Amino acid sequence: MSEADMAIIKPEMMMKSYIWLETTDGSIQQVEQEIAMYCPMICHEVLQKGLGAGSSKNCAISLPQRVNPAMLSLILDYCRFHQVPGRSNKERKVHDEKFIRMDTKRLCELASAADSLQLKPLVDLSSRALARIIEGKTPEEIREIFHLPDDLTEFIFYQEEKLEPLKNLMDDPRIRLLNRLYAKKRKELKEREKLKGKEVEERVDERSVDDLLSFINGKDHKVVKTSKSKKKNKKRKEHKNKVSHNLHSKQQGVQIVDETASSVGGVSNLPSMEDDIFSLKTDSEDGYVDDGMDPVLKEMLDREVEDFARRLNSSWVLSSGQERQPVHFSINGNGATRRLTAIDD
């Protein structure tokens, strides 16, 4: 710089101190200290590492990973406005409302960057903006906006493939729950069989005698069973398009069986639907019994489950916003309606 240049430089510029900041992509820029210090994280860095930190290119303060250069300049703009003490609350509000108008992607980045710099007011501002975007939308719409894959449906669908208990190595409560439901369903079906007649008892005898044989034939049984239940589940799948129904209707399936069984046998303690999901008693999850039901009975159960699934589809919460389709709880045997009234109490 020549002397002429030095003369042009205003005194204020000489007074300002600058801090050097480095982003993860390696680019280093210098920022007025008072603006940078508005960010708590930078403030702490400076205080912690002593006054030498950020004072030159070599010892620039490295910013967290989530802060890319574009976001940094945005955040600095924000700080530049707000660190001026003389502004009124209204001014700040107006500025913020204009500032926050950007597409969803940048909002997410901004929230992330502000959070890593611990700039709480900006985190609040961007979070509120994101919340306003999410507000009042259905899950599908939210997924569209945020470009999120639906990994919930797949996960639960995968579990649905077999009615066998799943290996629960991680002691995942979801798997525990599903296994319980499977076991319960198998139990119900078995009980239904018992109510029908004594033929079942003979079968049981056979089995106890043929215990060893069945163990040897275990594989065959499994094959038979999975193909049966796969068929059952495939039918169910066709009628469902929302993930929650799988779990819900499966459990509804259990409910229906429960109901119809009790309608024959008399009074039963109807567990409420919610209790079923969240507080099942431990059943024997391990050994499963061969279904061996007659196809007619199975068909009936299948139909009931599908019917319920269809009904649930139409009464799903997503449609319970403003565009609710009329729910038709058509009476399908006394069991279904009785269950409803029981819970209404």
Place this chain on the structure above:
Amino acid sequence: MKPGIDDQSKPQTMIQEKYTKRYQNLKVAEALSNNHLYPFACNELSSIIDLGYSQLPKDLKAFIFRDCLSAFRLLPEMNTSAAVSAANLLVKSVESAFPKQKKNLAIVEFKQAKVALKRRTKSHDEHIDLPSLPQDIFVHIFSFLDLYSLLSSSQVSRSWNQATSEGSLWRSLFDLHFSHKVLIHIYPGIDWREAFKNEYILYKSSKMLRSGRGYCSYCDSVVWHDNLRCPKKQCRLKSGKKPLDLMLTHEVVNYLLGTTSSSDESDSEDEAVRGLWAYPTLQ
């Protein structure tokens, strides 16, 4: 005697003014620019028109016409299926009740809006990868959501589902909705989502999800509730923790016009309540 005749004409105009004033106080148009409230506002307009557009006083008709036009004009910005179906409902009411000229104007607006919507949805086909946010930012965002949106979010994906099961979210919702009438025993490890759900089902509170309106006894008006409270500060101070009495669309319309229509939705309330909680929390 002249006073008699005057008395006869006076009540009529007073009634007319009353309706118009009430309608203005309802601030239906203000809600149209709100993403969440747009469907509610449209439904109110539809119901009012259906109940008897032709019998309304002239200036009220003008207001409603103006608001219908705004509704259609704002439709492209509302990117939800709920908004689209609410607008469809509104255009049906318009088609059956409006006089020819106004009807045509409104329908033109609606069609333009539909075209704009289509253009919008087409341009959103780019596959951008959004940055994944840390869990606690999600929880922070969700803390601003109402019940319906929170439940919606829990079904979006696995990570969102986990984030929505955060106890603090449900605790504040519980506080907001039930603390004025329920005394709950707080123990360590309490599952707030469960607690909330139980109270919700107990009180058959599906109104919370289907309403944007509440009646505030302190200012004696029907308002768009701000997190279940009256938007006016003085009323909030006076009411403390007590939330507003929520109102459904048909109740609002009854209040406005002095009618006694009932909703055809009342039967499906219970099913909707149960359907909500069917979705388990994946921990």
